[in-house]
Amino acid sequence: MSDFDFSVIIENWGFLAQGLRYTVQVTLTAMLGGILIGTVLALMRLSSIPPLQWFAAGYVNIFRSVPLVQVILAFYLILPMVLQMITGQQMPIGAANSAYFTFTVFEAAYYSEIMRSGIQSVPRGQVAAGYAMGFTYGQTMRLVVLPQAFRNMLPVLLTQTIILFQDVSLVYAIGATDFFGAADKITQRDLRPVEMYTTVAVVYFVICFALSRLVKLLQSRIAIIR
Amino acid sequence: MDYHWDWLFFFRETDDGLKYYDWILSGLGWTTLVSLASLAVALALGSALGVMRTTPKRWLVAIGDAYVDVFRNIPLIVQLFMWFFVVPELVPDSIGMWMKQDLPYVVIAVVGLGLYTAARIAEQVKAGINSLSRGQRDAGLALGLTEWQTYRHVRLPMAYRIVLPAMTSEAMNIFKNSAVTYAVGILELYFQYKQIIEKTSQVLEITIVVTLAYFALAFLMNRLLAFVERRTRVPGLIVGGKGGGVP
Amino acid sequence: QSSGTLQKIKDTGTITVGHRESSVPFSYLDANQKPVGYAMDLCAKVVDAVKTELKMPNLQVKYQPVTSQNRIPLMQNGTIDLECGSTTNSVARQQQVGFSVAYFITSVRMGVRKDSGINDIGDLDGKPVVTTTGTTSDQLIKENEKGRTINVKNIYGKDHADSFLMVESGRAAAFVMDDILLAGLIASSKNPSAFEIVGPSLRDEPYGVMVRKDDAPFKAIVDKTLVGLMKSSEAEKLYDKWFMKPIPPRNVNLNFPMSPALKAAFENPTDKGVE
Amino acid sequence: MIEIRNVSKWYGSFQVLTDCTTNVKKSEVVVVCGPSGSGKSTLIKCVNALEPFQKGSIVVNGVAVENPKTNLPKLRAQVGMVFQNFELFPHMTITENLTIAQIKVLGRSREQAVDKGLKLLDRVGLKAQAAKYPGQLSGGQQQRVAIARALAMDPICMLFDEPTSALDPEMINEVLDVMVQLAQEGMTMMCVTHEMGFARKVAHRVIFMDRGAIVEDAPKEEFFGQPRSERAQNFLAKILHH
Amino acid sequence: MIEIRNVSKWYGSFQVLTDCTTNVKKSEVVVVCGPSGSGKSTLIKCVNALEPFQKGSIVVNGVAVENPKTNLPKLRAQVGMVFQNFELFPHMTITENLTIAQIKVLGRSREQAVDKGLKLLDRVGLKAQAAKYPGQLSGGQQQRVAIARALAMDPICMLFDEPTSALDPEMINEVLDVMVQLAQEGMTMMCVTHEMGFARKVAHRVIFMDRGAIVEDAPKEEFFGQPRSERAQNFLAKILHH
Numbered sequence A: 001m002s003d004f005d006f007s008v009i010i011e012n013w014g015f016l017a018q019g020l021r022y023t024v025q026v027t028l029t030a031m032l033g034g035i036l037i038g039t040v041l042a043l044m045r046l047s048s049i050p051p052l053q054w055f056a057a058g059y060v061n062i063f064r065s066v067p068l069v070q071v072i073l074a075f076y077l078i079l080p081m082v083l084q085m086i087t088g089q090q091m092p093i094g095a096a097n098s099a100y101f102t103f104t105v106f107e108a109a110y111y112s113e114i115m116r117s118g119i120q121s122v123p124r125g126q127v128a129a130g131y132a133m134g135f136t137y138g139q140t141m142r143l144v145v146l147p148q149a150f151r152n153m154l155p156v157l158l159t160q161t162i163i164l165f166q167d168v169s170l171v172y173a174i175g176a177t178d179f180f181g182a183a184d185k186i187t188q189r190d191l192r193p194v195e196m197y198t199t200v201a202v203v204y205f206v207i208c209f210a211l212s213r214l215v216k217l218l219q220s221r222i223a224i225i226r
Numbered sequence B: 001m002d003y004h005w006d007w008l009f010f011f012r013e014t015d016d017g018l019k020y021y022d023w024i025l026s027g028l029g030w031t032t033l034v035s036l037a038s039l040a041v042a043l044a045l046g047s048a049l050g051v052m053r054t055t056p057k058r059w060l061v062a063i064g065d066a067y068v069d070v071f072r073n074i075p076l077i078v079q080l081f082m083w084f085f086v087v088p089e090l091v092p093d094s095i096g097m098w099m100k101q102d103l104p105y106v107v108i109a110v111v112g113l114g115l116y117t118a119a120r121i122a123e124q125v126k127a128g129i130n131s132l133s134r135g136q137r138d139a140g141l142a143l144g145l146t147e148w149q150t151y152r153h154v155r156l157p158m159a160y161r162i163v164l165p166a167m168t169s170e171a172m173n174i175f176k177n178s179a180v181t182y183a184v185g186i187l188e189l190y191f192q193y194k195q196i197i198e199k200t201s202q203v204l205e206i207t208i209v210v211t212l213a214y215f216a217l218a219f220l221m222n223r224l225l226a227f228v229e230r231r232t233r234v235p236g237l238i239v240g241g242k243g244g245g246v247p
Numbered sequence C: 001q002s003s004g005t006l007q008k009i010k011d012t013g014t015i016t017v018g019h020r021e022s023s024v025p026f027s028y029l030d031a032n033q034k035p036v037g038y039a040m041d042l043c044a045k046v047v048d049a050v051k052t053e054l055k056m057p058n059l060q061v062k063y064q065p066v067t068s069q070n071r072i073p074l075m076q077n078g079t080i081d082l083e084c085g086s087t088t089n090s091v092a093r094q095q096q097v098g099f100s101v102a103y104f105i106t107s108v109r110m111g112v113r114k115d116s117g118i119n120d121i122g123d124l125d126g127k128p129v130v131t132t133t134g135t136t137s138d139q140l141i142k143e144n145e146k147g148r149t150i151n152v153k154n155i156y157g158k159d160h161a162d163s164f165l166m167v168e169s170g171r172a173a174a175f176v177m178d179d180i181l182l183a184g185l186i187a188s189s190k191n192p193s194a195f196e197i198v199g200p201s202l203r204d205e206p207y208g209v210m211v212r213k214d215d216a217p218f219k220a221i222v223d224k225t226l227v228g229l230m231k232s233s234e235a236e237k238l239y240d241k242w243f244m245k246p247i248p249p250r251n252v253n254l255n256f257p258m259s260p261a262l263k264a265a266f267e268n269p270t271d272k273g274v275e
Numbered sequence D, E: 001m002i003e004i005r006n007v008s009k010w011y012g013s014f015q016v017l018t019d020c021t022t023n024v025k026k027s028e029v030v031v032v033c034g035p036s037g038s039g040k041s042t043l044i045k046c047v048n049a050l051e052p053f054q055k056g057s058i059v060v061n062g063v064a065v066e067n068p069k070t071n072l073p074k075l076r077a078q079v080g081m082v083f084q085n086f087e088l089f090p091h092m093t094i095t096e097n098l099t100i101a102q103i104k105v106l107g108r109s110r111e112q113a114v115d116k117g118l119k120l121l122d123r124v125g126l127k128a129q130a131a132k133y134p135g136q137l138s139g140g141q142q143q144r145v146a147i148a149r150a151l152a153m154d155p156i157c158m159l160f161d162e163p164t165s166a167l168d169p170e171m172i173n174e175v176l177d178v179m180v181q182l183a184q185e186g187m188t189m190m191c192v193t194h195e196m197g198f199a200r201k202v203a204h205r206v207i208f209m210d211r212g213a214i215v216e217d218a219p220k221e222e223f224f225g226q227p228r229s230e231r232a233q234n235f236l237a238k239i240l241h242h
């Protein structure tokens, strides 16, 4: 094992980089979409209308109880069928595109829980103060509660994003080529697993570590306002 | 879609004389074993690390921080691969040989998954301890309790209560994460899932059954910890969450 | 839905070929991430035949990577029309999909380190034996022990590279797997001369091109094309190109001469599945 | 200006307010006091419909707040409210705190709003802090900003809920001074507080609540001279003694 | 009993305590007051080494707290401390709160500890609440439990850090009454508070702090009669006025 053969990394760097780009794209899409949908779900869960509460609670609990791999696979297989039922023609959407959708929908469940505790971390008095100024519900949420909830939860949101970034590797189940998938495919073909896994570990570590430092930085930034 | 449904295949015999549902049950057993054992490792180590990171001792904090940085920022499957293939080559030959030939694979799986999850538990335990007012520690010390006793009797009991909801998610996650241990040769549920797909190609039936099995495990864990949460709830005290928020 | 696939290809103007990404040398990605391989070459001929049949010279060909887990559902839900990889034609799978005549016959054998002294299944007694998820080597060993009592410790790698690494690093004494896969792994390894393939064939398995179930017209075109290639020795030339010569991307040579079983299969093409 | 008529309110089966009736006239200053949990905050929050109530009626400036057709945001914009914990918006600067509702609710232009905000900030002696965030001010300063924020909406009356009880002893007077000035200028005020010095100085009437009911509602002189109910006597004795 | 000699303390480059010197004799009651942030809490926490300090020395009952060899848990067990926010342990019943340190620190048997705890609980008028949790008591009750908890360790002196400032006005006296009684029984006490009524009644000396320094340290009569420093005069005027 002392004879590391890193030529395989160099030869296939283009493929790896392409995979990394896909990983980043899925992460960003799922983060933005997930936070958006998650916030709506959190508001539904905290609303006083029971059907909305039930829907949001069901959504969150179901997605949080099922392994992501299974969801990825199921969506990949089932989504085209649903589309076919709606449009009446076969519409294979492709592994890469399916992942964007699946991750957004799945992560929304996690982001929603984070946003919910963020909203709850804003003192009740802030809501009362918003209403007392004459704000409507929407204005109170948009101008008063959500900006604070978002700031309070920014570190946690980012931490979840780090997890998401790592979880994108699960798209191997449907054969899409993310960073991990690219590494895996090259490993299967060229048989340099130790070198490849070491490289993968280093790349993930560097990116995630940088992100987690960003979390720390943000934490101290936010501390000034409080 | 011309899929050939066949729910009865679960009761058909496999080539090793068992039935397919036996495979699933055995996989379920391994999944539960690996998950619970890893959870135990993660709780013990994670709590220790979480406590270390809240002490006034700089070097303890540094060790705890470094641990979390490393183990949280590398995907689990890569970590397991490292434990399985790379670590035995880095230690002296005799130990390496022992790791390869005598050490049961399930130990590697439990250590790998446990150490990975410990980083997350450590974060939560730290957050829980830090969410207590500093006065709680001061009050413990002022009564003459030692630093360790204030952790043991005052700070940790409350910290656990506060982070129990977050830990519940982690405990549910561990079942899902345990699926990755098939990569180090554990014959758990996900392994059997792949195995059965290869054998029978009844992809949809088995996917549905296995998904439900994971769901059931996570759900059981959720109920169990909800029960613990209820049992340990302190009368008269509102811990986070509930009650706040939007009208 | 018997005339399904041809009709669908005609309607959409495209044919989607499912391929693997690391099944050397059948269907894998070359240095430019293009799917290449023995099965891909065969399928190209099939596609040509479809073009002629439908009189659509400008038929669009799309490539869709598949895995061993999703290839069957993707065939069934219409994502792919043709799968060219290394899929064993088995009776169980025939419940779900159809197969062309066999274009390759693989034998399950043992990959070992040359210095291990293992030559036959008898030598495996008490030793750890690795295989990849999906194959039950102990069962095959039991079936072939011929009166001897052999106890092996079964271990599993998550994929072929992992399993091979177990033999390479000394965790396992032998890797029980399709001989062609073993040949590919050994050729790609850092030190090919340290490994060898030994022992009798524990089982022969035919590889076939996967098509939709009960789609006779389409299967007919596929079979006709493949049989034509086999009879005209063109298949043999392709075999030579991928199994006896250096192949991309790293120019390794598998040096895997045609087995008698495959020769027989070329003589008398069949789509019979293995039990 | 504020008419509270037979208001009752329940949380589930627990009755928080029992048949409360009172009346605040224009330019009147009414102080509400009573033991903790007696429903003072709840009553005052009912006035601008921050809390719903199940029985009775509250009419503010001719508008019934419990009427489902009432435009609550509009009504609330006319009623200034100051909270115990200030409840400034921590993610906005002081200027933004003072202008956001003027712009979003009253539809004023940014210049108008800033102009008005700075004038009021000056009035409470904090013009220099306009660009800071609430977290950078002391409690007394924050509470003065909160008063300015309410005044920026040109309210027709002001509600205060224990505006000084979260403050350090030294800062209480900063805030009370601003409130005394407001009262003297003729602002209609309803004020929950235990600062009897303030009540003595500017209140016209004192309301004493106990267990959700208004037990005493008397002119200041009468209340401090000789409260009718024993409960109020006890209470006064307790909070004045130390 | 408590000797504070030239104590200085820094947080990084910010000096919180500047050369503080004072002395509390046995059975003496000393009240510490001063504006917010002046270092009162810090000073009192230095006495039982909850805060380390960089210069000077504090000797409690003959033991120097800054000495690394000092057995701090043992020292702290002899010094009772009561905090602004009570700091009862929320997950323990009142009885457990009162007994845990007796058992774990003093090594008393459970029966002894419970016995002692109940006696003290009775003394502060809360025997009936023994089985409840802190969250089920009012603030005043919680603070009385906190005092009982400190007394259970048989301390030789007591430190109080604004024991009434988190309480509702009505409950302040419940707690002050217990403290007055303690003082009259001859307990040595060092007490940060703004309750000048309490100071007038039982303090022997009043210390006034400003910006980390002890500005005045005078017998009660002198301090209330005529504080020497202008800062103390201002402060007194402000907190006595309302």
Ligand SMILES: Nc1ncnc2c1ncn2[C@@H]1O[C@H](COP(=O)(O)OP(=O)(O)OP(=O)(O)O)[C@@H](O)[C@H]1O
Binding pocket: D011, D014, D016, D034, D035, D036, D037, D038, D039, D040, D041, D042, D043
């Ligand atoms: N959301 C709620 N659910 C149930 N009960 C409530 C709720 N909010 C308040 N209460 C109860 O209603 C009663 C009146 O509360 P309120 O806050 O109006 O009292 P208060 O007089 O303002 O007391 P304080 O002086 O402590 O502020 C209290 O007994 C309180 O426990």
Ligand SMILES: Nc1ncnc2c1ncn2[C@@H]1O[C@H](COP(=O)(O)OP(=O)(O)OP(=O)(O)O)[C@@H](O)[C@H]1O
Binding pocket: E011, E014, E016, E034, E035, E036, E037, E038, E039, E040, E041, E042, E043
């Ligand atoms: N951990 C810390 N780091 C930096 N500065 C601190 C820290 N703790 C306290 N301080 C500062 O030390 C000074 C004294 O604080 P201290 O709590 O002793 O004041 P205090 O007189 O008790 O005030 P209060 O009446 O508000 O309780 C304050 O300016 C405070 O901001």
Ligand SMILES: [Mg+2]
Binding pocket: D040, D041, D042, D161, D162
């Ligand atoms: Mg109130």
Ligand SMILES: [Mg+2]
Binding pocket: E040, E041, E042, E161, E162
């Ligand atoms: Mg203090």
